[in-house]
Amino acid sequence: xxxxxxxxxxxxxxxxxxxLGAATLGLPTLARANTAVNFQLSWLHSVQxxxxxxxxxxxxxxxxxxxxxxSQGGPNAPVEPPVVSGTALVGISxxxxxxxxxxxxxxxxxxxxxxxxxxxxIASLSANPVNSPADxxxxxxxxxxxxxxxxxxxxxxxxIDITQIEIVPTQYDPAPLVSGQVDCLLCWETDLxxxxxIQGVENTTMLMAxxxxxxxxxxxxxxxxxxxxxxxxLVNLLKGEVMGWNxxxxxxxxxxxxxxxxxxxxxxxxxxxxLQAERQVPLMFSELTQTSGxxxxxxxxxxxxxxxLALLGRDVSADLWDRxxxxxxxx
Numbered sequence: 001x002x003x004x005x006x007x008x009x010x011x012x013x014x015x016x017x018x019x020l021g022a023a024t025l026g027l028p029t030l031a032r033a034n035t036a037v038n039f040q041l042s043w044l045h046s047v048q049x050x051x052x053x054x055x056x057x058x059x060x061x062x063x064x065x066x067x068x069x070x071s072q073g074g075p076n077a078p079v080e081p082p083v084v085s086g087t088a089l090v091g092i093s094x095x096x097x098x099x100x101x102x103x104x105x106x107x108x109x110x111x112x113x114x115x116x117x118x119x120x121x122i123a124s125l126s127a128n129p130v131n132s133p134a135d136x137x138x139x140x141x142x143x144x145x146x147x148x149x150x151x152x153x154x155x156x157x158x159x160i161d162i163t164q165i166e167i168v169p170t171q172y173d174p175a176p177l178v179s180g181q182v183d184c185l186l187c188w189e190t191d192l193x194x195x196x197x198i199q200g201v202e203n204t205t206m207l208m209a210x211x212x213x214x215x216x217x218x219x220x221x222x223x224x225x226x227x228x229x230x231x232x233x234l235v236n237l238l239k240g241e242v243m244g245w246n247x248x249x250x251x252x253x254x255x256x257x258x259x260x261x262x263x264x265x266x267x268x269x270x271x272x273x274x275l276q277a278e279r280q281v282p283l284m285f286s287e288l289t290q291t292s293g294x295x296x297x298x299x300x301x302x303x304x305x306x307x308x309l310a311l312l313g314r315d316v317s318a319d320l321w322d323r324x325x326x327x328x329x330x331x
Contacts, residue, residue, distance in 0.1 A: 037061075037067065041092050045262075045263045047277045050252070052070060058243075061236070068237070090221065094215065094216065099320065111326060112294075112325075113296070114217075115218040117283045123174075125202065125203055127202070130183070134158070137160065137161075137164045141168065145167070189279060193279075194276050198275065218284075249281065
């Protein structure tokens with residue numbers, strides 16, 4: 001993976017001044033190495049992590065003494081093992097995954113929340129739209145069977161009998177919907193609907209978060225030991241993230257272009273990345289983040305998460321979340 005480091009004026013002044021002072025005194029020049037930090041992403045490289053790429057590219061972490069390596073995730077690269085082992089200082093996860101890991105003894109805390117709204121959505125063709133949970137009754141929904149608890153939670157929250165919905169196991173692809181095999185798909189708002197838009201297929205999405213499904217996604221997790229022993233590194237990492245994602249918000253097209261530039265072998269299409277970047281904005285930025293800052297969460301949002309997590313069979317308490325590092329990052 002290529003890291004694009006652009007020296008900042010501040011860094012130039014710092015290192016240049018130090019070198020000049022050493023030369024004047026006839027002393028050897030000593031460069032202080034930045035602290036190496038592995039940041040484990042939750043999925044393959046794409047504009048989903050665009051704010052992090054901006055932070056790396058613009059030197060926001062380097063300015064704070066961190067040499068960040070962004071490790072991509074994927075279907076065979078779960079986030080939790082490298083974080084719990086200490087191989088990664090921070091990982092991108094989701095509240096339900098973290099709750100499951102904690103139930104098995106992992107000492108995790110959620111320290112920031114990138115996606116204020118969960119990205120799970122019901123996608124349908126605009127000619128036969130699903131606009132509300134009630135519209136699911138009598139429909140065939142294509143999805144992974146492993147996501148049945150997610151659909152069940154949505155149904156329970158909205159007083160829908162799940163037996164009135166026909167679950168059709170499908171691959172994660174829009175084809176079953178486009179071909180008419182199913183009436184709708186359970187997917188992320190930012191991928192299959194985007195793929196259909198790019199293909200010119202008119203579609204409608206019903207965001208589950210707008211109907212009571214409250215599970216924090218794209219969350220930042222760290223271990224209790226790291227919070228105690230490497231607090232300054234964690235705070236500085238979050239500071240860089242905040243700056244990167246604020247830049248992302250100001251120009252999502254630039255974030256998409258940078259993503260494609262940084263990962264030329266990832267098979268990323270610029271038009272798709274631009275649309276995905278745009279579609280992420282309402283998931284990641286809200287009145288809460290406008291008031292309090294990127295990554296914010298409150299006791300109220302935690303309480304809503306606990307209710308939905310209970311429906312998913314995850315028994316956790318509010319102390320799974322720790323906002324103290326984010327507060328320092330925004331101070």
